[in-house]
Amino acid sequence: MEKENQPDLEKQDQTTHALTEQLQQKLDYVTTVRQAITAGDDRLIYELIDGDHYHQALLNEEPDSTRNAQVALITDVYPAISHYLSTKLIDYLAHEYPFFYYEETQIGEFQIYFGNWWDRRLFGKLNVLKVAFEFSSEEYNKLQQTFELAANHERFNTAQIQKISAGSDQLQKLIDAQSDRDEQKEELRKQLKENGQRNSLFDSGRIKEERQQIIDQLSKLADEDEQANNAHATMKDNEAKILTLSKEDTILAYEKQAIENAFKSFENFNERNRSLYVDYLTTLIGKAQVAADGE
Amino acid sequence: MANNEQELDAATLSTHGKLAMFNTGLKNGLANGEKFTALMDQLIDTTDGEVLLAAAQRLADFKLDTAYVTFPHQYNNADYYLIFMSRLLGMHNDEQAALNSQRHSESLYHVYEALSVDYTFLYQVVDNGNGGAYYREQTTGENLFYIHLERRLLRFNSEAFTNLFINQLLLKGTDAADINTVIATLIKFGHCLRDDFGFNVDFNILDVVNAAKYELRSANLDRAIVDKLFVTAAANDHMLQNSKQGQGAQIELRQGLTVDVYDAAEKSGSHKWVITVHDPEQAVSWFDVLLHFNFMRDWYLDNIDSLEIKADPLVFA
Numbered sequence: 001m002e003k004e005n006q007p008d009l010e011k012q013d014q015t016t017h018a019l020t021e022q023l024q025q026k027l028d029y030v031t032t033v034r035q036a037i038t039a040g041d042d043r044l045i046y047e048l049i050d051g052d053h054y055h056q057a058l059l060n061e062e063p064d065s066t067r068n069a070q071v072a073l074i075t076d077v078y079p080a081i082s083h084y085l086s087t088k089l090i091d092y093l094a095h096e097y098p099f100f101y102y103e104e105t106q107i108g109e110f111q112i113y114f115g116n117w118w119d120r121r122l123f124g125k126l127n128v129l130k131v132a133f134e135f136s137s138e139e140y141n142k143l144q145q146t147f148e149l150a151a152n153h154e155r156f157n158t159a160q161i162q163k164i165s166a167g168s169d170q171l172q173k174l175i176d177a178q179s180d181r182d183e184q185k186e187e188l189r190k191q192l193k194e195n196g197q198r199n200s201l202f203d204s205g206r207i208k209e210e211r212q213q214i215i216d217q218l219s220k221l222a223d224e225d226e227q228a229n230n231a232h233a234t235m236k237d238n239e240a241k242i243l244t245l246s247k248e249d250t251i252l253a254y255e256k257q258a259i260e261n262a263f264k265s266f267e268n269f270n271e272r273n274r275s276l277y278v279d280y281l282t283t284l285i286g287k288a289q290v291a292a293d294g295e
Numbered sequence: 296m297a298n299n300e301q302e303l304d305a306a307t308l309s310t311h312g313k314l315a316m317f318n319t320g321l322k323n324g325l326a327n328g329e330k331f332t333a334l335m336d337q338l339i340d341t342t343d344g345e346v347l348l349a350a351a352q353r354l355a356d357f358k359l360d361t362a363y364v365t366f367p368h369q370y371n372n373a374d375y376y377l378i379f380m381s382r383l384l385g386m387h388n389d390e391q392a393a394l395n396s397q398r399h400s401e402s403l404y405h406v407y408e409a410l411s412v413d414y415t416f417l418y419q420v421v422d423n424g425n426g427g428a429y430y431r432e433q434t435t436g437e438n439l440f441y442i443h444l445e446r447r448l449l450r451f452n453s454e455a456f457t458n459l460f461i462n463q464l465l466l467k468g469t470d471a472a473d474i475n476t477v478i479a480t481l482i483k484f485g486h487c488l489r490d491d492f493g494f495n496v497d498f499n500i501l502d503v504v505n506a507a508k509y510e511l512r513s514a515n516l517d518r519a520i521v522d523k524l525f526v527t528a529a530a531n532d533h534m535l536q537n538s539k540q541g542q543g544a545q546i547e548l549r550q551g552l553t554v555d556v557y558d559a560a561e562k563s564g565s566h567k568w569v570i571t572v573h574d575p576e577q578a579v580s581w582f583d584v585l586l587h588f589n590f591m592r593d594w595y596l597d598n599i600d601s602l603e604i605k606a607d608p609l610v611f612a
Contacts, residue, residue, distance in 0.1 A: 118535040
């Protein structure tokens, strides 16, 4: 038995050897990550957590998934790594994007608020590990439209506000015309009475038709009366709607202004967002260079 | 016999007694009058604050007439408050609150040089058990403050200040500077009472201290009202910011002058929305903001049902 086992053992030895080798690589990887964190070498950490992306984006190398072979070892501590990396990243972003504010809702998870004004919008998330903004598409689209509409000197809700205001104006007219309607109703009722008193064998069709016309007009006026009666409530609703829309316009105007102050245009802003990873990592490399030169 | 004697005594005594009682009544009445004139001397001549206050306090509910002695010329009890106020301010070199007297009677009122003579001010004594008096503008009936000399307390009333000085005067063309002159005198009166006599003073809407929290009528303020300020502020080139004080908003009206509107409730679940005004010199009150910043004033007045600053509910129900 022993002899027969011998080749197995040898074979096992090779496998074991390979295993220890692999484990050593894993240990090395984890040790390097640990050292990078201890040394505050954020650039190295970014290279370690997604080497493939790092090499492609910064060194223009071809994709090679083996660069990320060990990454699975640390995925469970991503939130903590994200938390760690956020400090320097947010310092950098505070300078580049002075209008964004971040709130760590749970470890490593960051929500972005746009601006410091009243009722500023929750604008999306910051993915620290990927150095990328993940904007809420709804909010982003509103902002994009704001920039587009600005070319016509329009705000995001201008059309809607005009529509609602026109509705309120219409209602106001209905209210103002109450006494006119009252007069008309009185006149029509008089006509109706006269009509009822007329009794002609030959003309009954025409009289009926006339009667129906008067009744139709009266019911139209009654409808308008009811609308006028409800108008105050509707106008109040409209006011509340216009306030909400004006507030949104104000917020979007502030957002637009903030972007123009920092980036001149919405296009530049988008471009900077796309190159954020490279820009940030380049800064980290530059800083490491300065530190090394200084030594 | 015994009965007879008693009846006789009673009869004799009654004549003598009546005379004696009459005489005593006169003496007492005259003494009362002299006590009054002594207090009057103090009220109009003393330079000692405490003596002044004591005299005013006594005169404020002094009954000069007695059953035997009545005086045809008298002032109202309320008038002694006016005299006290003018004298106290005079002792602190403020002569703005000018005492005037009616032409054909002994009754006094205040007018202010900075305001039209249409506006006359006098005290209205509280008749019920609480005592004290309101300082009232006659034509509008606005009670600007409540004072209680014995309990040494003074309570300003935001509603009356808003109605009289903003709605009635400022919005109808009175110069803000003139309004300020009058307000300064009223505030000074509060300071004198507090500093000289230890009065408990609630300056309310006039309080310039940064720590002053002006409590809003609506404890749980509708956010739509803050939204309105946000929109109107933006239209006036001011940005309403998210407050650093938790739930609320902040606006900088000029360099260093900020107004906060926020929920100052200490317990979760409850609400207490307040306004605060901060400035480095602690010289600006919410009232000053209303006086000088049109869009803030419009916002306040348009939403007065919710925003009105609460005054002491015990005296301004």
